[in-house]
Amino acid sequence: MKKTRGMARTVAIGIQNFSKLREENYFYVDKTAFIKEWWDSGDEVTLITRPRRFGKTLTMSILEYFFSVDYRGRADLFEGLLIWQREGYRELQGTYPVISLSFANIKERNYETTVYRIRQL
16 A cells, blocks of 8 residues: 555665655655766766665665666656756656666575576576
């Protein structure tokens, strides 16, 4: 059930899907300024290192929903957030092919099964 804007928001622990956070109106600290910072840097390669449980997978989900052609027209996910205040960035939403892989759920205890699980992805 979708929560309405007037209700108190639940702090969701462990939800790593940006769309789910926004659609179900969970409490969310706006991190979309990272999109502008990253895009403006013009880096060819970006390595995002943060401690465990520090939002790496959610950050990747935000980038995927913002840039991927699979989510073209999903302005509803970004309305009211920092990135949406800049018109030039609105034009970028949904304009790139994105390949997204997350290793967040690969927690194998040995090399062989880890490689097997990565290949499944």
